Amino acid sequence: MPERSSQQAIIHARLPIVALFLIILAAMLIVHLANFQFFPRSVRQELERIGSSITNTTLRIPAERGMIYDRDGEPLTFNILQYRLGVSPNLVFDAETLMKQLSVILDMDEVELYFKLTSDNVWEFVAGPISAEQGQAVAALGDISLGLEEIPKRFYPQGSLAAHAIGIVLDDGLIGTLGVEGAYNSTLAGRVMDLSVSNVPFSLPEDRPAEQRGQDIVLTLDRDVQFWMEAELEQAVKENGAFRGSIIVMDPRNGEVLALANYPSFDPNRFLEITDPNLLVNPAVQETFEPGSLVQALTAAAALESGAITEQWSYNDIGVIEIGGREFRNRYFRSHGAVDIAGVLSKSLHVGSATMALEMGEEAFYNGLRSFGLGQATGVGLFNEELGELRLRGDTGWSESVFGLNTYGQGMEVTPMQIITAFATIANDGVMRQPHIVRQVIGEDGAIDARLSTVRRVLSTETARFVKDLLVRTVREGAPEAYMPNYTVAGKPGTAQINTAIGFEAGPNSSIVSFIGFLPADEPEVVAMVKLDRPDDFFGFEVAAPVFRRIADRLVILLEIPDDAAQRALHAVEASLRATPAGQE
Amino acid sequence: MSQAWIQHTFSRRRFQTQSRATAIAILSVAILLILGSLYLSQVAAFAITNREIEDLIGRRDEIKQQNEQLIGEIASYRIVPRLYARAVEIGFRPATNEDIDYLVFVDYNPNRQASPYVAATQRYAEPTAPVYDETFGGWLRAQFDHFRRQFQTFGG
Numbered sequence: 244m245p246e247r248s249s250q251q252a253i254i255h256a257r258l259p260i261v262a263l264f265l266i267i268l269a270a271m272l273i274v275h276l277a278n279f280q281f282f283p284r285s286v287r288q289e290l291e292r293i294g295s296s297i298t299n300t301t302l303r304i305p306a307e308r309g310m311i312y313d314r315d316g317e318p319l320t321f322n323i324l325q326y327r328l329g330v331s332p333n334l335v336f337d338a339e340t341l342m343k344q345l346s347v348i349l350d351m352d353e354v355e356l357y358f359k360l361t362s363d364n365v366w367e368f369v370a371g372p373i374s375a376e377q378g379q380a381v382a383a384l385g386d387i388s389l390g391l392e393e394i395p396k397r398f399y400p401q402g403s404l405a406a407h408a409i410g411i412v413l414d415d416g417l418i419g420t421l422g423v424e425g426a427y428n429s430t431l432a433g434r435v436m437d438l439s440v441s442n443v444p445f446s447l448p449e450d451r452p453a454e455q456r457g458q459d460i461v462l463t464l465d466r467d468v469q470f471w472m473e474a475e476l477e478q479a480v481k482e483n484g485a486f487r488g489s490i491i492v493m494d495p496r497n498g499e500v501l502a503l504a505n506y507p508s509f510d511p512n513r514f515l516e517i518t519d520p521n522l523l524v525n526p527a528v529q530e531t532f533e534p535g536s537l538v539q540a541l542t543a544a545a546a547l548e549s550g551a552i553t554e555q556w557s558y559n560d561i562g563v564i565e566i567g568g569r570e571f572r573n574r575y576f577r578s579h580g581a582v583d584i585a586g587v588l589s590k591s592l593h594v595g596s597a598t599m600a601l602e603m604g605e606e607a608f609y610n611g612l613r614s615f616g617l618g619q620a621t622g623v624g625l626f627n628e629e630l631g632e633l634r635l636r637g638d639t640g641w642s643e644s645v646f647g648l649n650t651y652g653q654g655m656e657v658t659p660m661q662i663i664t665a666f667a668t669i670a671n672d673g674v675m676r677q678p679h680i681v682r683q684v685i686g687e688d689g690a691i692d693a694r695l696s697t698v699r700r701v702l703s704t705e706t707a708r709f710v711k712d713l714l715v716r717t718v719r720e721g722a723p724e725a726y727m728p729n730y731t732v733a734g735k736p737g738t739a740q741i742n743t744a745i746g747f748e749a750g751p752n753s754s755i756v757s758f759i760g761f762l763p764a765d766e767p768e769v770v771a772m773v774k775l776d777r778p779d780d781f782f783g784f785e786v787a788a789p790v791f792r793r794i795a796d797r798l799v800i801l802l803e804i805p806d807d808a809a810q811r812a813l814h815a816v817e818a819s820l821r822a823t824p825a826g827q828e
Numbered sequence: 829m830s831q832a833w834i835q836h837t838f839s840r841r842r843f844q845t846q847s848r849a850t851a852i853a854i855l856s857v858a859i860l861l862i863l864g865s866l867y868l869s870q871v872a873a874f875a876i877t878n879r880e881i882e883d884l885i886g887r888r889d890e891i892k893q894q895n896e897q898l899i900g901e902i903a904s905y906r907i908v909p910r911l912y913a914r915a916v917e918i919g920f921r922p923a924t925n926e927d928i929d930y931l932v933f934v935d936y937n938p939n940r941q942a943s944p945y946v947a948a949t950q951r952y953a954e955p956t957a958p959v960y961d962e963t964f965g966g967w968l969r970a971q972f973d974h975f976r977r978q979f980q981t982f983g984g
Binding site: 317318321322323324375379398400401402404466467470727729796797799800805806808809812813816819 | 890893894896897899900903904906907908909912922923924925928930932933934
């Protein structure tokens with residue numbers, strides 16, 4: 244009995260130790276369990292990913308790219324689908340039959356197809372991109388070994404019309420470049436989404452969210468005006484033996500670009516076939532040129548605005564002037580005696596514009612040109628716009644002789660868009676409107692209109708109107724080729740020699756000619772610029788002015804601009820209506 | 829002897845308990861099978877419907893795509909060079925300034941406020957669907973109306 248009690252005593256003594264051991268063991272087990280349950284975030288996510296990869300598939304849904312329309316709603320772009328066709332040779336049941344069926348649909352060589360269908364690879368590319376019709380015909384075969392992958396593609400129904408302005412899309416329809424496609428890529432592209440789809444068919448199929456689609460864009464371009472400008476430009480380039488050319492048409496009242504034509508151009512549906520990559524550059528905004536005597540109008544305007552010269556200003560032209568140790572001479576080295584501002588512009592006198600610039604001073608001259616927007620991006624809404632170059636005192640390469648060159652538009656670089664915007668400012672009574680090519684952006688929440696935006700007032704109304712009168716005289720006396728019998732046209736021809744590392748080019752086809760004009764001169768409704776590179780003849784008034792005349796003839800019809808007589812009659816009616824008391828109409 | 833054994837065996841309460849348990853088990857399994865098959869049929873119907881919806885969405889997308897293709901095709905037939913060539917073909921020519929006369933009407937104000945056009949509208953009484961409340965009485969009325977409509981359609 245005492246023996247048993249001693250045993251019990253031992254058990255009693257050891258029991259707490261065993262209990263403690265078991266408690267520790269249980270605690271460790273609980274800690275391990277907890278550790279197992281509460282993984283670090285990264286591990287948990289990875290485990291969840293592996294788990295969901297078994298039951299879910301992630302589909303990359305490309306966003307449908309927004310459309311581009313002209314100002315009248317004519318579609319300029321479309322999204323179409325093409326397909327890439329592949330095959331799992333292991334799943335091909337009857338290679339011979341499938342080969343024959345595919346050969347008919349794809350118009351492919353049967354032997355080549357047979358090798359692909361019987362290949363040892365797990366997956367074999369068959370053809371692509373193939374058209375939507377071919378893709379649908381392949382899908383209709385219902386063969387499980389065939390796999391079709393969608394390739395979104397941009398289609399431009401108007402072909403080469405406004406190609407540089409609209410732009411192109413690369414990378415299976417995802418990245419816009421050039422023109423509006425490039426400048427507004429993020430607006431047009433929408434959102435590419437990764438959608439997790441359950442492999443278990445118990446969840447309701449989801450539709451694509453509407454907000455994923457890109458926004459539509461309405462341009463300021465007028466398809467008809469664009470077509471005629473392109474046709475006239477092509478004819479002008481060919482007739483004049485020019486290397487290339489550009490035409491821009493703008494409404495000076497609101498800065499809307501109505502047409503932007505370049506020749507040679509390209510078909511954006513076949514841009515991969517282009518051999519000359521320079522064709523994919525938009526010369527209207529992505530290339531600069533020396534504007535030449537076009538700038539004389541801006542020099543005169545700046546001098547008048549600064550107060551350095553008055554409307555009655557004149558000078559004695561001796562045919563030569565020296566600035567910074569360099570002599571500047573008029574065309575054909577002629578002297579003209581007493582000449583007023585109109586004479587400087589109509590005869591395109593280098594000495595005259597240099598004299599005006601000297602009288603206003605270098606700082607006021609450059610301030611004037613800068614306020615006209617030269618050497619700055621216009622923000623018109625096109626891809627990769629060039630800034631141009633207007634060197635100031637202190638800049639590399641600037642000297643007083645460069646200042647002398649600048650007074651008549653040489654030794655500086657501007658884009659055609661910059662220089663037409665400057666002339667549109669004069670046409671719009673000195674107020675510079677923001678040039679723009681996008682009129683409206685249409686999204687899920689409705690349409691947002693481009694607001695009429697003023698950049699700044701560059702000239703007083705009086706100065707602008709006087710400069711307009713000067714430009715009317717310039718057309719009559721200096722560029723009668725641009726004169727229109729029933730309309731008052733204001734304008735200025737420009738001729739620029741092409742600058743090279745060893746000086747200005749000489750000989751045939753060695754100039755860039757241009758003409759910028761607007762009409763009706765009193766209340767301009769349209770301003771247009773013609774620029775031709777390296778034509779057979781040398782001067783702007785003899786090459787570009789007649790082209791301007793032709794396009795102006797077309798523009799007054801397309802834009803329904805009444806002639807001067809009708810304008811006067813309309814003004815008289817408006818005046819009488821204003822005089823009539825309200826309610827008596 | 830043998831009869832006594834059988835009586836003894838059948839009179840054992842334990843056996844009786846087991847037979848009841850077996851019956852309950854069989855019943856449970858039967859109920860489970862019925863519920864399971866009901867659930868499976870529902871799930872299958874749901875999956876089939878989902879598949880049908882998926883097919884319809886696919887078909888809709890396909891039709892939308894075809895529609896866009898057609899719009900694109902129409903747009904490419906309406907390009908200006910084509911219209912211009914056709915116009916020339918049927919005898920038109922581009923207008924010139926000499927072809928255009930501007931007429932100014934003395935009393936016509938081109939900038940007047942246009943009075944908004946008010947379309948003549950005729951209101952029709954729209955047929956209203958009967959409304960039934962969600963009670964047994966409402967359900968009964970709905971069934972009765974349904975039968976009545978059926979009989980009416982039989983009668984022509």
